Amino acid sequence: xxxxxxxxxxxxxxxxxxxxxxxxxxxxxxxxxxxxxxxxxxxxxxxxxxxxxxxxxxxxxxxxxxxxxxxxxxxxxxxxxxxxxxxxxxxxxxxxxxxxxxxx
Amino acid sequence: xxxxxxxxxxxxxxxxxxxxxxxxxxxxxxxxxxxxxxxxxxxxxxxxxxxxxxxxxxxxxxxxxxxxxxxxxxxxxxxxxxxxxxxxxxxxxxxxxxxxxxxxxxxxxxxxxxxxxxxxxxxxxxxxxxxxxxxxxxxxxxxxxxxxxxxxxxxxxxxxxxxxxxxxxxxxxxxxxxxxxxxxxxxxxxxxxxxxxxxxxxxxxxxxxxxxxxxxxxxxxxxxxxxxxxxxxxxxxxxxxxxxxxxxxxxxxxxxxxxxxxxxxxxxxxxxxxxxxxxxxxxxxxxxxxxxxxxxxxxxxxxxxxxxxxxxxxxxxxxxxxxxxxxxxx
Numbered sequence: 001x002x003x004x005x006x007x008x009x010x011x012x013x014x015x016x017x018x019x020x021x022x023x024x025x026x027x028x029x030x031x032x033x034x035x036x037x038x039x040x041x042x043x044x045x046x047x048x049x050x051x052x053x054x055x056x057x058x059x060x061x062x063x064x065x066x067x068x069x070x071x072x073x074x075x076x077x078x079x080x081x082x083x084x085x086x087x088x089x090x091x092x093x094x095x096x097x098x099x100x101x102x103x104x
Numbered sequence: 105x106x107x108x109x110x111x112x113x114x115x116x117x118x119x120x121x122x123x124x125x126x127x128x129x130x131x132x133x134x135x136x137x138x139x140x141x142x143x144x145x146x147x148x149x150x151x152x153x154x155x156x157x158x159x160x161x162x163x164x165x166x167x168x169x170x171x172x173x174x175x176x177x178x179x180x181x182x183x184x185x186x187x188x189x190x191x192x193x194x195x196x197x198x199x200x201x202x203x204x205x206x207x208x209x210x211x212x213x214x215x216x217x218x219x220x221x222x223x224x225x226x227x228x229x230x231x232x233x234x235x236x237x238x239x240x241x242x243x244x245x246x247x248x249x250x251x252x253x254x255x256x257x258x259x260x261x262x263x264x265x266x267x268x269x270x271x272x273x274x275x276x277x278x279x280x281x282x283x284x285x286x287x288x289x290x291x292x293x294x295x296x297x298x299x300x301x302x303x304x305x306x307x308x309x310x311x312x313x314x315x316x317x318x319x320x321x322x323x324x325x326x327x328x329x330x331x332x333x334x335x336x337x338x339x340x341x342x343x344x345x346x347x348x349x350x351x352x353x354x355x356x357x358x359x360x361x362x363x364x365x366x367x368x369x370x371x372x373x374x375x376x377x378x379x380x381x382x383x384x385x386x387x388x389x390x391x392x393x394x395x396x397x398x399x400x401x402x403x404x405x406x407x408x409x410x411x412x413x414x415x416x417x418x419x420x421x422x423x424x425x426x427x428x429x430x431x432x433x434x
Contacts, residue, residue: 020209060246075269078408
């Protein structure tokens with residue numbers, strides 16, 4: 001197994017695990033964490049494909065896309081955490097069940 | 105074609121998956137978040153081994169650093185929500201949930217693997233296109249050339265997304281009391297010393313990364329991320345004045361977007377088209393854009409972090425900003 005195969009395999013497992021956890025957890029903060037793990041897998045897949053094109057000089061276009069994606073992911077995480085906190089504080093004040101259970 | 109996986113690679117990949125599994129499936133929020141920091145560092149190391157130093161640097165600063173700070177803050181301050189609330193439907197359907205989730209994950213893995221295997225080796229190669237045309241971009245580093253010349257639309261929209269996210273987080277805070285120093289406690293002396301030592305280093309490194317980006321790994325993203333992390337550090341060190349969220353920071357937040365859009369209109373009206381840079385002055389314009397984008401990324405990250413903080417001593421029932429242990433006790 002080459003380093004590339006290993007990286008691609010790891011990336012695929014990361015995406016699958018992240019999405020599975022995203023589907024299974026009802027805790028809003030942990031959903032955001034799961035999204036981050038899955039996006040890390042997607043980015044690694046991109047980087048692996050860039051490396052596969054030419055290991056001596058990896059393709060710069062996927063690199064640029066991933067770089068953009070990392071900044072977007074932080075922005076999404078920040079906004080998501082703000083929304084999650086708001087949802088939890090509203091649910092608490094009104095005495096509703098926590099948001100994880102309310103959507104079932 | 106590529107190097108065989110060394111024992112180190114296998115160890116790294118295995119650790120990455122093991123840490124990710126712990127992040128995702130261990131019950132406590134606090135555990136998940138702290139392990140997510142480890143995950144970010146491991147991910148950066150793996151990416152560096154895929155010959156992607158630019159990306160590894162950005163991931164180490166942003167994925168590990170800033171996202172980690174955001175998440176730790178989220179679990180540490182004023183979180184009353186239960187960690188282990190009962191999930192999903194009760195009764196007979198309970199055992200179906202993990203099976204359905206696992207099946208969905210397996211399907212995703214199989215489809216992705218099939219897609220990767222179906223791609224021709226070496227796939228679409230844009231490397232040659234970039235190398236053949238890099239002389240027209242005004243910069244020497246291919247990733248910077250793609251980001252700020254070939255695909256500058258992406259970067260323009262990314263700066264817009266960051267600004268919108270920061271404004272969104274600020275909007276969520278409108279119920280809160282006025283922005284003030286009461287939002288953070290006086291820093292312990294060790295943190296204060298650390299901030300004093302690190303701040304000049306961060307300023308120097310951010311400046312170097314910004315300038316280095318034209319010829320080697322580095323650039324506006326990494327510099328902006330590092331500067332944003334530096335602002336957050338200063339804020340946590342008790343110097344809350346560095347992030348004047350109310351007034352001074354909104355212009356800084358919009359500066360990169362405004363500058364970028366200005367260049368777009370300038371080239372559309374007086375040049376060859378939207379964001380088409382002439383090689384004669386492309387280098388200078390790219391540096392100018394990078395400077396304003398760096399400032400805006402730093403401001404955006406700092407605003408997102410500060411606006412996500414709970415006010416200390418107001419609505420929180422207990423626990424200081426660094427009181428992670430309180431979470432475990434609950």
